[in-house]
Amino acid sequence: MINLAIDLAFILEKLVLIAVIIVISLLVALYTTFGERKVAGYIQDRYGPNRAGPGGIFQPFADGIKLFMKEDVIPSSSNRFLFILGPGIAMTMAMLTSAVIPWGNEITIAGRTISxxxxxxxxxxxxxxxxxxxxxYGIMIGGWASNNKFSLLAALRGASQMISYELAMGLSIIALLMLTGSLSLKTIVDQQSTGWWNFFYQPLGFLIFLICAFAECNRTPFDLPEAESELNQGYHQEYSSMKLGFYLFAEYVNMFISSALMSTLYFGGYDIPFVNDASMGQSIGTNWLAVLQAVSLFAKVGFFLFFFMWVRWTIPRFRYDQLMKLGWKGLIPLALFNMVITGLIVLIKENGWPF
Amino acid sequence: MQTLTNRAKPVDRRPMTVLEKLYLPAIAKGMGITLKHFFKKKVTIQYPEEKRPFSPVFRGLHILNRDEEGRERCTACGLCAVACPAEAITMEAAERMEGEENLYREEKYAAKYEINMLRCIFCGLCEEACPKDAIYLSETFAPANFKREGFIYGKNDLLIPDPKKEPEQYQKALGSRVKKS
Amino acid sequence: MPINSYIFVAIALFSIGVIGVLTRRNAIIIFMCIELMLNAVNLLLVAFSKMHLADAANPALKVATNGADGQLFVFFIMVVAAAEVTVGLAIIVMMYRNTHSVDVNFLNRLKN
Amino acid sequence: MVPVLLILIPLITGAALFAIRQEAMAKSIALLASLVSLAVMLAGMSVWNDAAHLTYNQSWIGALNSRFHFALDGMSQLLCLLTTLSFPIIFYSTWNNQYPDHNRFLGLMLLSQAGLLGVFMSMDAMLFYFFWELALIPLYFLSSRWGGEKRIQVTIKFFVYTFLGSLFMLIGLIMLYFKAGGSFAWADFVKLNMAPREEMAIFLMLALAFAIKMPLFPFHTWQPDTYEQSPTPVTMILSAIMAKMGIFGLLRWLAPVVPAATYQWGDNFATLAVVGMLYASFIAMRQDDLKKLVAYSSIAHIGLMILAVFAPSYSGLQGVMIQMFNHGINILGMWIVVNVIEQKFGTRKISELGGLAQKAPVLTILLVIVALANIAMPLTNAFIGEFMMFNGVLGSTATNFGVAYAVAGIITIILGAVYTLKMIQKVFYGETNALTANATDISFNVQLSLAIIVVAILLIGLFPNPMLSLTSDLSEQILGRMNLK
Amino acid sequence: MSITQILFWFLTVMAIGSALMVITSRNPVYSVLFLIATFFAISGHYILLNAQFLAIVNLIVYAGAIMVLFLFVIMLMNLNTETEPQKNKWLKFAGTIAGGCLLLVMVAALRDADTKTTTALMKEGDIGLVQNLGKTLFKEYVVPFEISSVLFLSAMVGAVVLGKKD
Amino acid sequence: MNAIILSAILGVVLMFSGIFVSNKVMLKNIAIAGMVLLLAVNIIEMNGFRVFDVNTRNMLQFNRFGLLFNSIAFAATLLYFLLSARDITRVGINVAEYFALIFFILCGVALVSSFNSLLMLFLGIEIISIPLYILTGSDKRNLKSNEAALKYFLMGTFSTGIMLMGIALIYGAKGSFSLDTIAATINQGRDAWFYAGLLLLLISMAFKVSVAPFHFWTPDVYDGAPTVFTSFMATIVKAAVFIGLVRLFDIIFATSGTDWKLMVAVLTAATLLVGNITAIFQQSVKRMLAYSSIAQAGFMMFALFSINSYSKEGIILYALGYSLATVGIFAVLVKMKDYTFEGFNGLARTQPVLAATTTVFLLSLAGIPLTIGFFAKYFMLASAVKSGSHLWLVFFAILMAVVSVYYYFRVIQSMYFKEGAAETEPVSSGFRWLLIGVAAVIILLGIFPNMVLQYLYF
Structure with a gap:
């Protein structure tokens, strides 16, 4: 006798939310590819894609269809299972992160308050x-399963890069956590909507986090894993069709999520700037407020996405040793320093040192 | 050493200052540059709709010209083939038969006239060599084909439309470069 | 869940690790099996810690501990495991550089 | 005072000798040191003969309640006298021997002297054990370094045997220590009353150590080889003094401490002793090698003493005491002769020698006296001891087989006479051969050494009483502990 | 069967199954991946026990860092081809038997009658949360925490000593 | 606490001095100076003065026993530095790191000698082990060293796993890692878990101190590791783990009945048997010493077998004697060109001082009186006799001690009684004097062991 004592509506609500968020992040990612090309064009004094649909609006779909229609090649000497698993992991892991990001405050539908x-x-x-x-793992497994030394090298490079920068990222976050005192993103956002944004308390931490986010997403100037000029096409050299698409897509989803994360952690998340959210909610109703908040968040996310692209078309790629040097000798000490300073200040504040 | 252009900039080999080592100002500068370009006027020409004016000396694909009555000017003298440095031109001459006066201007004409566009270097020497003003380099460009044979243009590829029957297309094919005779 | 279930799971994992250590020849896999053993221990410790928490809730047992130290021990085990892995893999790589093999049965050169 | 001097003189001189490279100098110093210790010993027996001078008692290892406790009671005096007397004789009689690194040789000899003296004087079990080993180690090095062909194997065997024995003894002593409530003092040990089982265990452990040292059949297998392979001066120490350590152990640390077990196991050990005596005698008769012959004869004589200890009576014990001294001296004389022969002719084979009496009359005369003493002729010292022992064994109330033992003992004596005299006959009488044709008589140092021994033999043979009176207290005490008085 | 039990048994089967695959897979890369799966299952167990902090740390440290290093080494050593030579069959057999015996003995020994009713708290009890663990760690366990830094230092020095080229 | 903190700091100092100091002699001197400081600070703590007063929440407990052992370990390490530091600088290029690792190990030693919580035991053992894996493999080009490191590492971590399982089960039974709590609640329910845990803990510790039948890694590792580090590993580290084991036994086992005695006795006997018998058949002195260290571990096991005041004094003395002698022998061994017995032939003629001092060390290891080794063995045997049960073990140990004489004396025979010209590296006169000093200390302590033991009773 299975006793499923669970609120069905709760499950339903969560499922819907999950679906919505997945669809949104996919859509955003989809249009980020388009945006990327557009931004690249504009920065290079071009227009970018503008033929498919008005202003090129259907370009991402065209790209998608192209990827789908292409022949799906699995190299005969590759490890078939892992070869397929790789992009799957990359995609799944990229999507999973969105679960903890607060996209807006509560809305009330049919008497139920939904976060x-x-x-x-x-x-x-x-x-x-x-x-x-x-x-x-997505990168490593994919690169290794291709049974191609270039892919493997690129995969290992990518993996070591990600591991290295994860450290500095964690350390920079710790400084932030000292201030907020909570690991819950919701709490962090709530704190920011009543006070200053964390960016103003933690500019150095934000800078480190930003750089690390670039590295984690394998974006230029840290796109060593797919350095065309050195390693052919990087870890997904043997991939084609939608499996390649998954890898590319995962990158954009990652970008989206990290932008959302940065907004949430340092820029107030769904907090609408210069406005007292609570009083605004009373005047226009919480549902509308939530919508506005979501828009605000997406605006911030949009800015960061743009920033990602902007940097990509500005700064050249690092050499590998420079990358490692920056990570280990530059960012980690800096993050530690930031952490110590923050700790000191927190300590002084808690002990009521008068200044 | 005196530089020739005075634009050469000697490499600055001073050790970097702390600020420079941070790279952040340099990055910000670079970002500024790219952002400036973001808002600049785009130089793209939306090609099929919009075209760039050709230069007066542009040399495009060849055409075999006709006179104002629509007769072929070429007499298959072979001077163009001789002049061609790439040896892209071959021709076969033939005698004009009775009743073909409206087709060929003179008694001799080119029964076959081929230019291998893959060899042609578009130097225009054929044009200068032609005593009859029969061959011109037009403003047409960007030939495309799936096969190499397709690039060996025969007479029907080269001859321009009849000015009497299709005057508009004739003018279009003629372009602006042809000396108006 | 009854604590016995956790004990059995942990011991099963632990034994599988031991079997792996005893049967495999690839040094890396042996090492991985050791990690598996450590994880079995971790699971057991966490289960025990919650068991002690349950005991603490029962006034009849008069247990003073709340079980948090068990979970902290797990934390320390992870710390140590991480340190061990760096050293271990460094050793394995060093070995591989010299012999191009990680077969532990090559290791009987020392016998003579 | 006296004990400390007795130990420190050889110890320091011995250690110092390692630094003195000149051979003659080293020899002189060694001889001088041994003479000085002899003088101290004699002084201790005469002018300083009081408790304050003869005992030394200082704290040593506080954690173990072990003390530096030396005392020179009668038996100790006897044996220390033997030791201090033997060493000058050994040094002097082997004055002409040549060894590589002679100074170290002499240094190790002196170190072993210190060990031996310590053994005889210790009244603390831990101290006793210490010196027991200290006496052993220099001898190991001496034999291993300067011995014969097979020295390495033989000496390690010797060492392992004795070490095993001493470790058993150590366990026995540890058990006694705990029984005595955390004390190593002999005085505490002899007050103990233990359960038979415990006593038996301790008895067996201690007895094993002493049996190996003496050596008692069947623990004797190391002995002939070692005697043979060691350089003769070392052999002298081994047989003249070292073997007495075992008997001394029996008398000091075994019989008074675990009297009941000694009584109980006496017959078994006595039987072993008898078997060993007979066995050694028969083997000695077949020996062609002088050293081995003397070695086996030593086993036989020692066996007799063991017999007397394990079939105790007042007379027997007194006999043992005096015989320890006598045997030491006599066997020393024998060894000196063997050494002379070996040094002179480079061989020890009886069959290769002959007719020495013509060439070396002084040696012969002295040797004959020593040999007669060795076979216990009346008027010699050994007669006193052996007679008392036979008397004791026959009259012992501790055993039912006194007569049988005595008969076996007498057979041994007869056999001893046979092989000793046969040896003398073969070596000294008969025709000279190529080897001995050019022999000369012994040098002055050997003459003097042998003369001293002969004088001692005759002196004790005529006036044993001063010696006997030294040890009567102890004998009484042992018998008292065994309820045999 | 409550949902907790279902999850428990699901995770258990997953953990043990993957663990078995770890030791039976011939390809080391598969072993690593199955080990990761085992870690996931164990993390799931932690979550069931409301030890959220450990669950995530387990993922980050073990699955995210340690196993990546393993993969690194395996991939760089190119052990994907089946290079592990066959061990003596009997030895393998003996090893398995020994391990099985260990399992049996321990299960038999620990199947204590008086613990049959003892249970571990599921889904409740907040000692496993970061806040509480952190407080205990930095109050009660500060000394071992600091001492473990020595461990890391030595491991770091070790990596330098062993890894640096002469 | 002084020692723990200072040794960690010194390790870091050495680590950094590797960056700033390129002169090996200077590094060596820094290490020696640090060692002197460490020793001094520990002795200060023995006299009741704590430089760093840290509230350890009763996870560490500094009693005389542990502190005295620390002093001994540090003194032995100092000696080891003085004798062999130059050889350490020759192992590879990471000289400063080697010294740093040794200081880290000493931190672990100080932890293990004073732990009062199983967590601290675990951390201490690991802090000892991990640097040792590294030091074992520090001769990177040498295949033997590599293999030894790998073997040691796999065995070490495997035993760590077992140990953790044991600790987990103990925790399950008692709900605490504190030895005090465990000792206070012995025989209060859940015994099956507790005893299973203790058993596993014991097995893993047996691994670490190479007690038969868990010893099989020892000879290979000791043989394969660079000889200077073998010296450290076989002496100070081994003794330290034993001290930890004694603490554990003292607090937990001593109060939980005597059922385990037979098991420990069997382990002891097996260790003695394996170590001694196998040592006889070795051709290399280094391997012989490896097996002899197993045999010596067998003797140290007596301290566990008969846990009483005697055994605690004894293990201190044993640690001291064993460390001094073995450090000395290894210091000589490092100087030898040939590690086989034949390589020692005639050493007495070419290097009389080395031969003489080695003889003293060997005699001490064999437990001959007049050396501290005798008292070490004496205390072990006496403690077993005192405990009263399983006397057969004592006799077995005697037999094995006699066997050990055989192989120790083989070296002496080679040096003194056999012809040959043993070759050594050049030996400085300072080294000789130091060896003589060590030998003198061994003999001095062999005559007056009270000089050490008195520190236990204040």
């Missing part, structure tokens, strides 16, 4: 880290 967050667990940030650290 616009899939799971408000009290180890939110750690969860993010756990999932991010899993992301390495």
């Amino acid at each position: 616009l967050q899939i799971a408000d667990i009290n180890i939110g940030i750690l969860y993010v880290f756990g999932v991010v650290s899993m992301g390495v």
Whole structure:
């Protein structure tokens, strides 16, 4: 006798939320590819894709269809199972992170208060880290399973890069956590909506986090794993069709999530700037407020996405030793320093040192 | 050493200052540059809709010209083939038969006239060599084909439309470069 | 869940690790099996810690501990495991550089 | 005072000798040191003969309640006298021997002297054990370094045997220590009353150590080989003094400490002793090698003493005491002769020698006296001892087989006479051969040494009483502990 | 069967099954991947026991860092081809028997009658949360925490000593 | 606590001095100076003065026993540095790191000698083990060293796993890692878990101190490791783990009945048997010493077997004697060109001082009186006699001690009684004097062991 004593509506609500968020992140990712090309064009004094649909609006679908229609080649000497598993892991892990990000405050539908967050667990940030650290496997397995030394080298490079920068990222976050005192992203956002954004307390931490986010997403200037000029096409050299698409897509999903994370951690998340959210909610109703908040969040995310692209078309790629040097000798000490300083200040503040 | 252009900039080999080692100002500068370009006027020409004016000396694909009555000018004298440095031109001459006066201007004409566009270097020497103003380099460009044979243009590829029957297309094919005779 | 279930799971995992250590020849896999053993221990410790917490809730047993130290021990085990892995893999790589093999049965050169 | 001097003189001189490279100098110093210790010993027996001078008692290992406790009671005096007397004689009689690194040789000899003296004087079990080993180690090095062909195997066997024995003894002593409530003092040990089982265990462990040292059949297998392979001066120490350590152990640390077990196991050990005596005698008769012959004869004589200890009576014990001294001296004389022969002719084979009497009359005369003493002719010292022992064994109330033992003992004596005299006859009488044709008589140092021994033999043979009176207290005490008085 | 039990047995089967695959897989890369799966299952157990912190740390440390290093080494050593030579069959057999015996003996020994009713708290009890663990760690366990830094230092020095080229 | 903190700091100092100091002699001197400081600070703590007063929440407990052992371990390490530091600098290029690792090990030693919580035991053992794996493999080009490191590492971590299982079960039974709590609640329910845990803990510790039948890694590892580090490993580290084991036994086992005695006795006997019998057949002195260290471990097991005041004094003395002698022998061994017995032939002629001092060391190891080795063995045997049960073990130990004489004396025979010209590396006169000093200390302590033992009673 199975006793499923669970609120069915709760499950339903969460399922819907999950579906919505997945669809949104996929859509965003989809249009990020388009945006990337557009931004690249604009920065290079071009227009970018503008033929498919008005202003090129259907370009991502065209790309998608192209990827789907291409011949799906699995090299005969590759490890078939892992070859397929690799992009799957990459994609899954990219999607999983969105579970703990609060996309907006509560909305009320039919008397039920629904939080616009899939799971408000009290180890939110750690969860993010756990999932991010899993992301390495997608790259490694894919690169290794291709049975191609270039892929393998690129995969190992990518993996070591991600591991190295994860450290600095974690350390920079720790400084933030000292201030907030909570790992829950929701709490962090709530704190920011009443006070200053964390960016103003932690500018150095944010900078480190930003750089690490670039590295984690394998974005230029840290796109060593897919350095065309050195390693052919990087770890997904043997991939084609939608499996390649998954890898490319995962990158954009990662970008999206890390942008959302940065907004959440340092820029107030769904907090609408210069406005007292609570009083605004009373005037226009919480549902509308939630929508506005989501928009605000997406605006911030959009800015970061743009920033990602902007940097990509500005800064050239690192050499590998420079990359490692920056990570280990530059960022980690810096993050430690930041952490110590923050700890000191927190200590002084808690002990009521008058200044 | 005196530089020739005075634009050469000697490499600065001073050790970097702390600020420079941070790279952040340099990055910000670079970002500024790219952002500036973001808002610049785009130089792209939306090609099929919009075309760039050709230069007066542009040399495109060849055409075999006709006179104003629509007769072929070429007499198959072979001077163009001789002049061609790439040896891209071959021709076969033939005698004009009775009743073909409206087709060929003179008694002799080119029964076969082929230019291998893969060899042609578009130097225009054929044009200068032609005593009859029969061959011109037009403004047409970007030939495309799936096979190499397709690039060996025969007479029907080269001859321009009849000015009397299709005057508009004739003008279009003629382009702006042809000396108006 | 009854604590016995956890004990059995942990011991099963532990034994599988032991079997792996005894039967495999690849040094890396042996090492992995050792990690498996450590994880079995971790699971057991966490289960015990919650068991002690349950005991503490029962006033009849008069247990002073709340079980948090068990979970902290797990934390320390992870710390140590991480340190061990760095050293261990460094040794394995060093070995591989010299012999191009990680077969532990090559290790009987020392016998003579 | 006296004990400390007795130990420190050889110890320091011995250690110092390692630094003195000149051979003659080293020899002189060694001889001088041994003479000085003899003088101290004699002084201790005469002018300083009081408790304050003869005992030394200082704290040593506090954690173990073990003390530096030396005392020179009668038996100790006897044996220390033997030791201090023997060493100058050994040094002097082997004055002409040549060894590589002679100074170290002499140094180790002196170290072993210190060990031996310590053994005889210790009244603390831990101290006793210490010196027991200290006496052993230099001898190991001496034999291993300067011995014969097979020295390495033989000496390690010797060492392992004795070490095994001493470790058993150590366990026995540890058990006694705990029984005595955490004390190593002999005085505490002899007050103990233990359960028979415990006593038996301790008895067996201690007895094993002493049996190996003496040596008692069947633990004797190391002995002939070692005697043969060792350089003769070392053999002298081994047989003249070292073997007495075992008997001394029996008398000091075994019989008074675990009297009941000694009484109980006496017959068994006595039987072993008898078997060993007969066995050694028969083997000695067949020996061609002088050293081995003397070695086996030593086993036989020692066996007799063991017999007397395990079939105790007042007379027997007194006999043992005096015989320890006598045997030491006599066997020393024998060894000196063997050494002379070996040094002179480079061989020890009886069959290769002959007719020495013509060439070396002084040696012959002295040797004959020593040999007669060795076979216990009346008027010699050994007669006193052996007679008392036979008397004791026959009259012992501790055993039912006194007569049988005595008969066996007498057979041994007869056999001893046979092989000793045969040896003398073969070596000294008969025709000279190529080897002995050019022999000369012994040098002055050997003459003097042998003369001293002969004088001692005759002196004790005529006036044993001063010696006997030294040990009567102890004998009484042993018998008292065994309820045999 | 409650949902907790279902999850428990599911995770258990997953953990033990993957663990078995770890030792039976011939390809080391598969072993690593199955080990990761085992770690996931164990993390699941932690979550069931409401030890959230450990669950995530387990993922980050073991699955995210340690196993990546393993994969690294395996991939760099190119052990994907089946290079592990066959061990003596009897030895393998003996090893298995020994391990099985260990299992049996321990299960028999630990199947204590008086613990049959003892249970571990599921889904409740907040000692496993970061806050509480952190407080205990930095109050009660500060000394071992600091001492473990020595361990890391030595491991770091070791990696330098062993890894640096002469 | 002084020693723990200072040794960790010194390790870090050495680590950094590797960056700033390139002169090997200078590094050596820094290490020696640090060692002197460490020893001094520990002795200060023995006299009741704590430089660092840290509240350890009763996870560490500093009693005389542990502190005295620390002093001995540090003194032995100092000696080891003085004798062999130059050879350490020759192992490879990471000289400063080797010294740093040794200081880290000493931190672990200090932990193990004063733990009062199983967590601290675990950490201490690991802090000892991990640097040792590294030191074993520090001769990177040498295949033997590599293999030894790998073997040691796999065995070590395997035993760590077992140990953790044991600790987990003990925790399950008692709900605490504190030895005090465990000792206070012995025989209060869940015994099956507790005893299973203790058994596993014992097995793993047996692994670490190479007690038969868990010894099989020892000879290979000791043989394969660079000889200077073998010296450290076989002496100070081994003794330290034994001290830890004694603490554990003292607090837990001593109060939980005597059922385990037979088991420990069997382990002891097996260790003695395996170590001694196998040592006889070795051709290399280094391997012989490896097996002899197993045999010596067998003797140290007596301290566990008969846990009483005697055994605690004895294990201190044993640690001291064993460390001094073995450090000395290894210091000589490192100087030898040939590690076989034949390589020692005639050493007495070419290097009389080395031969003489080695003889003293060997005599001490064999437990001949007048050396501290005798008292070490004496205390072990006496403690077993005192405990009263399983006397057969004592006799067995005697037999084995006699067997050990055989192989120790083989070296002496080679040096003194056999012809040959043993070759050594050049030996400085300072080294000779130091060896003489060590030998003198061994003999001095062999005559007056009270000089050490008195520190236990204040």
